[in-house]
Amino acid sequence: MAMKTNCLECALKSKAALKLNDKEIKKLSFNCALVRFKKGDSLIKQGTFSTNVAYLRSGLAKLHIAGPYHEQIVRIVNAPNYLGLPITFGDKINNYSVTVIDVAEVCFIDIKTFRYLLRTNPDFAYEIMMDICRTELEVYNRCVNRTQKHIRGKIADVMLEMSETIYKSDVFRMPLNQEEIGNLIDSSRESVSRVITEFEKDGIIGVSGKKIEIKNKKSLILISENG
Amino acid sequence: MAMKTNCLECALKSKAALKLNDKEIKKLSFNCALVRFKKGDSLIKQGTFSTNVAYLRSGLAKLHIAGPYHEQIVRIVNAPNYLGLPITFGDKINNYSVTVIDVAEVCFIDIKTFRYLLRTNPDFAYEIMMDICRTELEVYNRCVNRTQKHIRGKIADVMLEMSETIYKSDVFRMPLNQEEIGNLIDSSRESVSRVITEFEKDGIIGVSGKKIEIKNKKSLILISENG
DNA sequence: AAAAAAATGTGATCCATATCACAAATATAA
DNA sequence: TTATATTTGTGATATGGATCACATTTTTTT
The missing domain is CATH 1.10.10.10 (Winged helix-like DNA-binding domain superfamily/Winged helix DNA-binding domain)
Known part of the structure; x- marks a missing residue:
């Protein structure tokens, strides 16, 4: 299922990954696996440990939480986009689930490599931070609309x-x-x-x-x- | 109203600021103003430009958004905590308002200084990222509860x-x-x-x-x- | 201390949606 | 292609909470 990736030649790099130099991209390539999924496949499961950073290279996924009374889809994530970045930093245990809703390719990046890149390349880190923040603002507005x-x-x-x-x-x-x-x-x-x-x-x-x-x-x- | 700060001796430093060395703390001190507010004072106004990073050193504030039908308080922020970090990175325009609900002291940090520290001190950047992520996860759960x-x-x-x-x-x-x-x-x-x-x-x-x-x-x- | 403004308490009524209960239509598996 | 499972459509009914309309209390201002 998993394939060796060639991040260097990947045309669907994230804005953050574009800030990496060739050496860093190679390091990423070595510690990254590309996996194809079909509708219904689970990428991240609420309650389990997070071990990788997931990058939705293509396709569509839903981010959902088991609420007190029923399931709630928090947002739809379309490619290219990181999945579950906040869990990577905020908590060891996944606070939500992510499930594929349309054939998807996902890159699983080793968390240590990801952290190494964050530490050594401030531009990369800055883009990742921007990404997380934009998502957060979007979630605020989505929440207000949903309730009102x-x-x-x-x-x-x-x-x-x-x-x-x-x-x-x-x-x-x-x-x-x-x-x-x-x-x-x-x-x-x-x-x-x-x-x-x-x-x-x-x-x-x-x-x-x-x-x-x-x-x-x-x-x-x-x-x-x-x- | 605004006072010169002495961040070096501040006992209410953020977890992130604890990662700064003396030289960096001094830089922070030079580019930071401490202001006292009372209940009802506005710290961040939705729709205006964001020019500073705000750190709630003591007191209590509410983060609120003007929804389509009425005001919605997204969360209550208690000190010590950063206010509006996501706007600092995600958008130039404030997407929400922050208003004091209990006497507060706020440090306004020059945004360029803040960015400089993020670039030069990866530990500082990492803590800030953790902070943003934890907040985001909290917002998800809050949103689910609010609606269900x-x-x-x-x-x-x-x-x-x-x-x-x-x-x-x-x-x-x-x-x-x-x-x-x-x-x-x-x-x-x-x-x-x-x-x-x-x-x-x-x-x-x-x-x-x-x-x-x-x-x-x-x-x-x-x-x-x-x- | 008096006057004005803001916040709270409580009944009566209304309404948007949930829930229940099936029927019909699609999609999937055997 | 038949059988089974999943998804969708739609009426009838129930209900949690909004809204309206005041009375009362508390707080703030003068």
């Missing part, structure tokens, strides 16, 4: 995020089922179904199976803003 | 946090009014009032004005866990 918006606005947000941020296209294959969408926006599967049906009837989106087409982006934005 | 728990459980959590984490005592002066508690746990002022009254009637807490006494911690923990 009504279902219709939240579904509109999900559709817009998939279209604009994740797939960068008006037509896409929704990688989450309705129960997962519910876990992402904190509502029940049934309510998600009702709103999606409503959006379709109103001609705002087109649905055929998992395929979604954004037909009226302006309406979606309006609904996102005004509930 | 019922009011009674959330009020129990607030009481326990104040008693155990913030004031480390069974008796304390609640620094938030009921509207603010509502903003912290996403509920209305009225509901907060009702639950607090209920807890008092049940003999779980004692209330006289702002003074709160935890009378039955076991009950609170039970309510926190089971709603």
